Amino acid sequence: QKEVEQNSGPLSVPEGAIASLNCTYSDRGSQSFFWYRQYSGKSPELIMSIYSNGDKEDGRFTAQLNKASQYVSLLIRDSQPSDSATYLCAPKGNTGFQKLVFGTGTRLLVSP
């Protein structure tokens, strides 16, 4: 079992729709969860972080965390073509040095 699993996609949504990106992880010790956006040929950019169960909203982005189910998701409302990118999920432990463990990412395509 991979440490972090994401559907590679592509996930295709029309402009204005809600995009839902999902991630499961195997390490129950993970306490912090990050979503990075990576445009083709570019480096990852942190867009959301979540530490507690429930929802966290930031503009058009909502992160959802369920530690019991070891599941974290990212919702993008009113999707725009500029949101087309690969979204990487990265859990992190909370004791000592715990490295980020990235998933392979979900490629999102938003069509005009």
Next chain:
Amino acid sequence: DAMVIQNPRYQVTQFGKPVTLSCSQTLNHNVMYWYQQKSSQAPKLLFHYYDKDFNNEADTPDNFQSRRPNTSFCFLDIRSPGLGDAAMYLCATSRDLRSYEQYFGPGTRLTVT
């Protein structure tokens, strides 16, 4: 603006010819990381420095070395690049080891001919 800078952005080297990639940061962060990312794969941590303390990942090949002469700069040395080392190399920083956020540089795309 505080940032992470990587040079060069694109590097072409020959099979077996040593190459050095550089990273600098103006964030004054204590931790610097090097990741390798191959096409359609997740970034893979190679090693990190906490201040001057070097920490190698267990599965990082011996062919990869790193130097951090001061807080601002960190170098990745590939002693004898193979075709399989062609990848994007990403430098990242964080304030300390327990910091929640890592800040990435733009990356260096390495081609091995």
